Amino acid sequence: xxxxxxxxxxxxxxxxxxxxxxxxxxxxxxxxxxxxxxxxxxxxxxxxxxxxxxxxxxxxxxxxxxxxxxxxxxxxxxxxxxxxxxxxxxxxxxxxxxxxxxxxxxxxxxxxxxxxxxxxxxxxxxxxxxxxxxxxxxxxxxxxxxxxxxxxxxxxxxxxxxxxxxxxxxxxxxxxxxxxxxxxxxxxxxxxxxxxxxxxxxxxxxxxxxxxxxxxxxxxxxxxxxxxxxxxxxxxxxxxxxxxxxxxxxxxxxxxxxxxxxxxxxxxxxxxxxxxxxxxxxxxxxxxxx
Amino acid sequence: xxxxxxxxxxxxxxxxxxxxxxxxxxxxxxxxxxxxxxxxxxxxxxxxxxxxxxxxxxxxxxxxxxxxxxxxxxxxxxxxxxxxxxxxxxxxxxxxxxxxxxxxxxxxxxxxxxxxxxxxxxxxxxxxxxxxxxxxxxxxxxxxxxxxxxxxxxxxxxxxxxxxxxxxxxxxxxxxxxxxxxxxxxxxxxxxxxxxxxxxxxxxxxxxxxxxxxxxxxxxxxxxxxxxxxxxxxxxxxxxxxxxxxxxxxxxxxxxxxxxxxxxxxxxxxxxxxxxxxxxxxxxxxxxxxxxxxxxxxxxxxxxxxxxxxxxxxxxxxxxxxxxxx
Numbered sequence: 382x383x384x385x386x387x388x389x390x391x392x393x394x395x396x397x398x399x400x401x402x403x404x405x406x407x408x409x410x411x412x413x414x415x416x417x418x419x420x421x422x423x424x425x426x427x428x429x430x431x432x433x434x435x436x437x438x439x440x441x442x443x444x445x446x447x448x449x450x451x452x453x454x455x456x457x458x459x460x461x462x463x464x465x466x467x468x469x470x471x472x473x474x475x476x477x478x479x480x481x482x483x484x485x486x487x488x489x490x491x492x493x494x495x496x497x498x499x500x501x502x503x504x505x506x507x508x509x510x511x512x513x514x515x516x517x518x519x520x521x522x523x524x525x526x527x528x529x530x531x532x533x534x535x536x537x538x539x540x541x542x543x544x545x546x547x548x549x550x551x552x553x554x555x556x557x558x559x560x561x562x563x564x565x566x567x568x569x570x571x572x573x574x575x576x577x578x579x580x581x582x583x584x585x586x587x588x589x590x591x592x593x594x595x596x597x598x599x600x601x602x603x604x605x606x607x608x609x610x611x612x613x614x615x616x617x618x619x620x621x622x623x624x625x626x627x628x629x630x631x632x633x634x635x636x637x638x639x640x641x642x643x644x645x646x647x648x649x650x651x652x653x654x655x656x657x658x659x660x661x662x663x664x665x666x667x668x669x670x671x
Numbered sequence: 672x673x674x675x676x677x678x679x680x681x682x683x684x685x686x687x688x689x690x691x692x693x694x695x696x697x698x699x700x701x702x703x704x705x706x707x708x709x710x711x712x713x714x715x716x717x718x719x720x721x722x723x724x725x726x727x728x729x730x731x732x733x734x735x736x737x738x739x740x741x742x743x744x745x746x747x748x749x750x751x752x753x754x755x756x757x758x759x760x761x762x763x764x765x766x767x768x769x770x771x772x773x774x775x776x777x778x779x780x781x782x783x784x785x786x787x788x789x790x791x792x793x794x795x796x797x798x799x800x801x802x803x804x805x806x807x808x809x810x811x812x813x814x815x816x817x818x819x820x821x822x823x824x825x826x827x828x829x830x831x832x833x834x835x836x837x838x839x840x841x842x843x844x845x846x847x848x849x850x851x852x853x854x855x856x857x858x859x860x861x862x863x864x865x866x867x868x869x870x871x872x873x874x875x876x877x878x879x880x881x882x883x884x885x886x887x888x889x890x891x892x893x894x895x896x897x898x899x900x901x902x903x904x905x906x907x908x909x910x911x912x913x914x915x916x917x918x919x920x921x922x923x924x925x926x927x928x929x930x931x932x933x934x935x936x937x938x939x940x941x942x943x944x945x946x947x948x949x950x951x952x953x954x955x956x957x958x959x960x961x962x963x964x965x966x967x968x969x970x971x972x973x974x975x976x977x978x979x980x981x982x983x984x985x986x987x988x989x990x991x992x993x994x995x996x997x
Contacts, residue, residue, distance in 0.1 A: 434790065435995045452992075456793040463787040469780060471689050483681035484792050520788070 383445060385410045385531055385563040386431055390439035393426050400426040402587035403439070410530075411560040413577055416567045417662055418584035424567050425463075427584065428533055431565075432461055444530060457486065460524050461533035468516055470509040474502050477523060487528040496522035496552075513540040521549060525557055532557070534566045538573075546570070550577055575658040583665050590665050603634045603647050604656040615650045618642060622664035633664050678794050682802030683810060690806075693768045698761050698815045702822035705760060710829045747844030751851035753955045754827040755858055758819035765815045766934040769807050769869070773876035773934075774887045776803040777991055782885075786994075796991045800877065804984055807873050808866045812936075816862075820855045850957065857957030864964055865936055867973055870980030872933030874987070881987035881994070895927045929976040939967045 386408040393401040401423040408414050418424045430437040433448030433455060441448060446455045468477070474497065482490045500518045508516055517540050524532070538546040554577045558564060568574055581598060583591035593601070607615040607630045616623075620632035633656050636642045647653055656664075687694060777800065780786040789799065831842045845851055879891040899922060906917045932938055943963045967973060 429995070432790075434787075436993060453793070453795040456791070461791045463791065467784045468788055469689065469783065469785040473688070476685075476688050480681055480685060481792065483684075484678045484794050486793075524791070 384408055384442075385412075386441075386443050386565070388427075388431075388439065388441050391427070391430060391441050392438040393423070393430060393435065394438075399587055401430070401437070404584075404587070404589050406582060406589055406592055408563060408565065408580070408582075410563050412579045413554075413558060413564045413566065414580040414582055415571070415574055415578040415658070416565055416582045416584060417571060417658070418567075418590075419666055422584045423587040424584050425535055428461070428535055428565065428567065429463070432459065432463070432533060434463070458530040459533065460527045460529035460531075461535070462520060462524055462537045463533075463535050468508045468520055470507070472508045473504070474506050474519060475504040477519065481523050481527070485527055488523075489526045489528065493522050493526035496525060514542060514545065517541050518545065525552065530562060532562065532564045534564065534568075536568055537566065538568065538570065546573055550574060553577065571659045571662060572657060578658070581658065581661075583662065585666055591661075598661070599655050601635060601637050602656050602661055603636060603644065604654045604660065605632050605634065605647050605650050606630075606652040606654070607632050607650050611650050618646065618650075622660065622667070633660060675798075678798055679802055679805075682794065682798060683806055686802060686806040687810070690772060693772060694806075694811050694814050695818075697764055697768060698818045701761050701764050702758070702818050705757065705822055706825055706829075709757060710826055713829055713833045743839075743841065744844060747841045748848060748850070750827065750830070750841060751845045751848035752854060752957065754851075755819065755823045755854050756955060757826055758823050761815050761819045761822070762936045765812060765936060766932075769811050769873070769934045770876065772811065773803070773807050773873050774880050774891055776807070777877055777881040777987060778883065778887050781994060797988050800881075800984060800988045800991060803877065804873060807934075808869055809862070812862055812865055816855075816858055820858065853957060854955075857961060860961055861936070861964065864939065864968070867968070867977045868939055869934045871929045871976040871983075872931060872980070874980030874983030875930040877987040878983040878990070881990040892931065895930055899923055899927050925972055925976070929972075933976070933980075939964050939973075942967045942970065942972075 384407040387406070389405050390403050391401055391405070392399065392403050404427070416424045416427070426435070429435045430441055431443050431448055433452035436449065443455055444458055448455055478490060478493055478497070481488050481493070497519070500515065500522070502511070502515055502519055502522075506515075508519070511519070517538065521537065538549055541549065550573060553564065558577075566574055566578070578595060580594050581591060582589065605615065605620075606626075609628065609630070612630050615630065615632050618634060619638065621635050621638075622633040624631050629651070632650075634642055634647055636644065636647075644653070780789060827845070831845060834841050876891055879894075880887055883890045899919070902917060902919045902922055906919045910916050928938075940963075943966060
């Protein structure tokens with residue numbers, strides 16, 4: 382099966398600044414991909430290129446289409462929430478539902494109404510009367526009711542409280558996602574999405590820093606709780622990151638680093654765990670804020 | 672094709688949701704004010720003096736007490752053919768509404784970034800821009816005409832009933848006059864001409880609206896005026912030193928006026944035969960007015976400007992396609 386999204390030599394320059402620097406990646410169908418990187422790393426630019434919102438250099442194919450020249454066709458199967466969700470201030474809830482139903486052949490009205498019913502939104506309410514969280518709720522309700530082949534969510538839950546965020550990701554996984562769909566998510570709250578992700582794509586300074594499935598990551602990266610007496614020996618194995626917790630050192634190892642590193646070697650040092658995506662992210666991104 | 676039509680229908684409906692105030696409430700408020708002021712004038716006039724004032728457009732006012740039959744017929748004819756003239760103020764509101772609508776049409780959603788929501792739905796930039804063109808050139812004028820016709824009929828009715836109560840019954844002769852029924856059709860017949868004349872202005876405003884990051888009004892109005900002023904200055908200098916003269920007046924009339932004033936209904940009368948317009952004895956002569964107006968299509972200027980308007984609309988579509996609001 383051909384990939385849903387494939388980029389080869391994708392670059393985007395804003396004047397002298399290179400936002401995306403000659404990257405290659407592929408996203409197959411039926412995956413939930415976390416596109417993760419610090420602010421200004423090029424993740425939003427990459428998504429905008431894929432959604433046909435900006436020009437770019439290189440090759441980019443989304444559902445087999447070129448987003449530059451075939452955007453109108455592409456948008457029948459792609460939906461997105463770009464950046465911070467903003468809806469026009471004058472829009473009423475019921476008008477928004479009517480409108481999307483009118484223009485989108487893949488919109489399921491009853492589904493949207495069900496999501497809206499679970500919020501404090503009222504049909505006659507205008508966007509300008511809503512709190513920020515309510516605007517996001519409306520936007521998510523509309524988007525989740527669209528049966529798109531590719532859903533791109535750029536910081537979808539910004540401004541939502543934790544209860545609704547959890548609920549949203551649960552709905553996304555249980556209600557929305559299936560093997561025929563692909564979801565790409567960027568978020569700062571990595572810990573909230575990591576349990577639903579199937580793949581990770583770390584992006585740093587316009588380049589892909591890591592691209593792997595969650596299984597691969599579980600195999601490759603190992604976190605070890607090292608007691609103090611073994612700390613020196615552990616440090617000799619060059620952990621990519623370490624921090625201290627309750628008198629022990631928590632060290633993160635890349636088993637595929639130069640020279641190789643076996644799991645047995647690590648187990649001898651202390652208790653072995655899967656690292657969290659957030660810790661992996663911090664380790665991978667070290668130095669990018671410097 | 673059917674989904675295409677339906678998308679356009681929803682896009683236009685969206686414009687009405689957003690601009691209900693400008694397209695409906697503003698003309699309705701003006702119409703209500705007209706009915707209150709003029710209708711109130713009728714009633715007050717009748718109550719206080721027993722004399723009826725019939726406003727027959729263009730400032731002609733007749734005072735009626737008791738009348739010979741031939742004058743009856745004449746008044747009825749004027750009323751039947753000219754009753755729509757009373758709504759002229761509505762057609763002064765229309766260009767203002769359309770002008771500012773076009774300026775904001777492709778800019779507001781970029782400024783508040785809600786454009787990203789619209790762009791996440793399956794509708795092309797072409798359809799989006801065209802829905803705004805149709806709203807400006809067809810929906811807004813039709814709404815104003817409909818409200819105008821309704822207000823004029825209400826006022827005519829008030830006048831006729833008032834007259835009848837005071838013993839000047841014009842109801843039958845007015846209803847029997849064919850012009851009473853044709854007047855709304857004459858008014859509607861101006862729409863295609865209005866569209867042609869308004870195209871350059873709508874095109875220019877949408878182009879600026881699609882292009883400018885801020886200060887849309889300043890760009891849209893400032894650029895043509897500054898160019899005009901510069902040309903006038905160069906013309907003055909060149910004239911002093913060489914005796915040559917550029918045709919600055921031509922630029923002002925054919926370019927600046929067309930891109931800024933085209934949305935003004937009746938702007939074409941500036942190019943028409945004025946003498947014919949002066950000679951109206953029996954109220955408005957609809958066919959004659961239409962004839963004089965449509966005669967302006969005989970000159971190439973209006974067509975060239977309309978084509979330029981379409982080109983600018985195309986430019987607005989292209990700009991909207993690639994405007995990066997990141």
